Amino acid sequence: xxxxxxxxxxxxxxxxxxxxxxxxxxxxxxxxxxxxxxxxxxxxxxxxxxxxxxxxxxxxxxxxxxxxxxxxxxxxxxxxxxxxxxxxxxxxxxxxxxxxxxxxxxxxxxxxxxxxxxxxxxxxxxxxxxxxxxxxxxxxxxxxxxxxxxxxxxxxxxxxxxxxxxxxxxxxxxxxxxxxxxxxxxxxxxxxxxxxxxxxxxxxxxxxxxxxxxxxxxxxxxxxxxxxxxxxxxxxxxxxxxxxxxxxxxxxxxxxxxxxxxxxxxxxxxxxxxxxxxxxxxxxxxxxxxxxxxxxxxxxxxxxxxxxxxxxxxxxxxxxxxxxxxxxxxxxxxxxxxxxxxxxxxxxxxxxxxxxxxxxxxxxxxxxxxxxxxxxxxxxxxxxxxxxxxxxxxxxxxxxxxxxxxxxxxxxxxxxxxxxxxxxxxxxxxx
Amino acid sequence: xxxxxxxxxxxxxxxxxxxxxxxxxxxxxxxxxxxxxxxxxxxxxxxxxxxxxxxxxxxxxxxxxxxxxxxxxxxxxxxxxxxxxxxxxxxxxxxxxxxxxxxxxxxxxxxxxxxxxxxxxxxxxxxxxxxxxxxxxxxxxxxxxxxxxxxxxxxxxxxxxxxxxxxxxxxxxxxxxxxxxxxxxxxxxxxxxxxxxxxxxxxxxxxxxxxxxxxxxxxxxxxxxxxxxxxxxxxxxxxxxxxxxxxxxxxxxxxxxxxxxxxxxxxxxxxxxxxxxxx
Numbered sequence: 001x002x003x004x005x006x007x008x009x010x011x012x013x014x015x016x017x018x019x020x021x022x023x024x025x026x027x028x029x030x031x032x033x034x035x036x037x038x039x040x041x042x043x044x045x046x047x048x049x050x051x052x053x054x055x056x057x058x059x060x061x062x063x064x065x066x067x068x069x070x071x072x073x074x075x076x077x078x079x080x081x082x083x084x085x086x087x088x089x090x091x092x093x094x095x096x097x098x099x100x101x102x103x104x105x106x107x108x109x110x111x112x113x114x115x116x117x118x119x120x121x122x123x124x125x126x127x128x129x130x131x132x133x134x135x136x137x138x139x140x141x142x143x144x145x146x147x148x149x150x151x152x153x154x155x156x157x158x159x160x161x162x163x164x165x166x167x168x169x170x171x172x173x174x175x176x177x178x179x180x181x182x183x184x185x186x187x188x189x190x191x192x193x194x195x196x197x198x199x200x201x202x203x204x205x206x207x208x209x210x211x212x213x214x215x216x217x218x219x220x221x222x223x224x225x226x227x228x229x230x231x232x233x234x235x236x237x238x239x240x241x242x243x244x245x246x247x248x249x250x251x252x253x254x255x256x257x258x259x260x261x262x263x264x265x266x267x268x269x270x271x272x273x274x275x276x277x278x279x280x281x282x283x284x285x286x287x288x289x290x291x292x293x294x295x296x297x298x299x300x301x302x303x304x305x306x307x308x309x310x311x312x313x314x315x316x317x318x319x320x321x322x323x324x325x326x327x328x329x330x331x332x333x334x335x336x337x338x339x340x341x342x343x344x345x346x347x348x349x350x351x352x353x354x355x356x357x358x359x360x361x362x363x364x365x366x367x368x369x370x371x372x373x374x375x376x377x378x379x380x381x382x383x384x385x386x387x388x389x390x391x392x393x394x395x396x397x398x399x400x401x402x403x404x405x406x407x408x409x410x411x412x413x414x415x416x417x418x419x420x421x422x423x424x425x426x427x428x429x430x431x
Numbered sequence: 432x433x434x435x436x437x438x439x440x441x442x443x444x445x446x447x448x449x450x451x452x453x454x455x456x457x458x459x460x461x462x463x464x465x466x467x468x469x470x471x472x473x474x475x476x477x478x479x480x481x482x483x484x485x486x487x488x489x490x491x492x493x494x495x496x497x498x499x500x501x502x503x504x505x506x507x508x509x510x511x512x513x514x515x516x517x518x519x520x521x522x523x524x525x526x527x528x529x530x531x532x533x534x535x536x537x538x539x540x541x542x543x544x545x546x547x548x549x550x551x552x553x554x555x556x557x558x559x560x561x562x563x564x565x566x567x568x569x570x571x572x573x574x575x576x577x578x579x580x581x582x583x584x585x586x587x588x589x590x591x592x593x594x595x596x597x598x599x600x601x602x603x604x605x606x607x608x609x610x611x612x613x614x615x616x617x618x619x620x621x622x623x624x625x626x627x628x629x630x631x632x633x634x635x636x637x638x639x640x641x642x643x644x645x646x647x648x649x650x651x652x653x654x655x656x657x658x659x660x661x662x663x664x665x666x667x668x669x670x671x672x673x674x675x676x677x678x679x680x681x682x683x684x685x686x687x688x689x690x691x692x693x694x695x696x697x698x699x700x701x702x703x704x705x706x707x708x709x710x
Binding site: 027031034035036038039042043045046049135233235236237238239240241243245247254255256258267268270272279281282283305306307308309310311312313314332334336346348350351380401403405408409410412428429430431 | 463464465466467468469470471488489494496497498501502546587588589590591592594596597600613614615618636637638639641642650651652653655656665668669672673674675676678679697698699700701702703709710
């Protein structure tokens, strides 16, 4: 009897362990699937936004060479989105309708790139496609963002995306929308070029500074931290460039600052503190930012962007080339200011410390913008600026702010065209 | 006595004249001058009023971008104002006189995340369309009443190359990976994600990097699905704006819990909180 009880007990324990392991494996599998589906879903959202942008871009250029890239993007992105959608557990009807639509759009862009579609037809069709895509992308992003942010159990999540047609579902309406799109119109794609590069700070050859000198420099730049409690350390040997890392605490403020060892240049600083309810005006904030930039010794820069959020302002300065007043976007400084009193809560000069090498004697060839752009695109601003081409070389460009208006929409683009080769180096749709 | 009466009359007349000559302040807007880059209640009203009289065709979202800028310039030109794209007192007063603002309607649509317009020539009740994420908007509002008081829209202003979904996904990752870390450590985790996007060895999108197999512990153990707090979101916004406290790191690990021998072979850059950041 005892032996039988023992065997039974062991059997139960083994079964318990087996069941527990099974549950664990199931949970792991669910997490993996959840991650995979989320990845696909967000990927499709981003590509959809890119596609919209490419459709818009493809309607502003008359120049065939300039139009090549956006058309190629439309064809490629529509195909990518189809792949993403096909791999998601969405309702079959919705998937089929949407994939057909994307397929037609891709084919149409391909035909346009082969000059088999007239400009007039392209303009008419893309106007409708563009508005359909705007609507659809908005709904898609809302629905997917909602799913991602809810943190609900996977089974519920799965049920939600599978019941796409349910009347109370966040996805309701989207399937109908796709069906409602006419057979003759199509969507868009985007360029994924990332022109941001991190400067090689290895090559700074200024005289090395001591820890004490750098601390003094910090207190000089930010007098608020004169009496702060500091913890200073040096970068570890694996760092590409040596620097000092200073952590500080002063009453309600805490944060860090990094300075290069060579030359003692500020790399970045961030301060965290509670933000009060007072608000300074945008103009006042800009003045404070400019004044601070000057006091830090950044005298060759221009403030080009201000971005307000609920507690702080972020601003961007870029270096100006004195000869032709062109903006050098790769030599940028970012600052963060508190909305209550304009206190500097952050400075980032990583890109600014080393000057970009600019081309010498680059030709400036005049371009007839009337033949370059379609009649719907109107140039609103024109200036010179430097940006990087595919070979990572800085090039002087015509920087154009172009507005395209239709009866129910307006889109603004920032376009950079090489002044010598006339190559379009960058097209960005602005908010 | 007569002399005093005379002085009193002169002073009263002067005050009366002054009150007439001072431009009438719009009762609607705040008294701040707003321009491109601004965000919030004032911009929502500006966009709504410009749309009411047909100048603004975009989304009413409280972000003073180029769409609002061109609309404002067109309005200024048509109404004989200096064309500078700045919404100052004179422009605001003129606009307030020329348009209507259905504040409750607009605020309600934004709160509920609906798609809507505010044109003056269409009955207002026909201009709103219930959106999918009503629940989310309500939930977020409940979660963060303070933030919503100051920022009626759900979105944050971030550099154009990133989307709201990037922000959301990164905030989830930062919260799941580093919620107990100092602020600098949270910005650092977000910066590592962005550094990976720029590195040829890693995927080139935010979600591609985050969901790369075995890349982040929070994805493996499901903590990425926790709802991130405002601090994690602010840390991501700083990283998206360019801050990188890691000085270009591609990896990080907790030396106390790390089980991989390989991670110790990576060239180390610095320590922030409990994490070592490495190339």
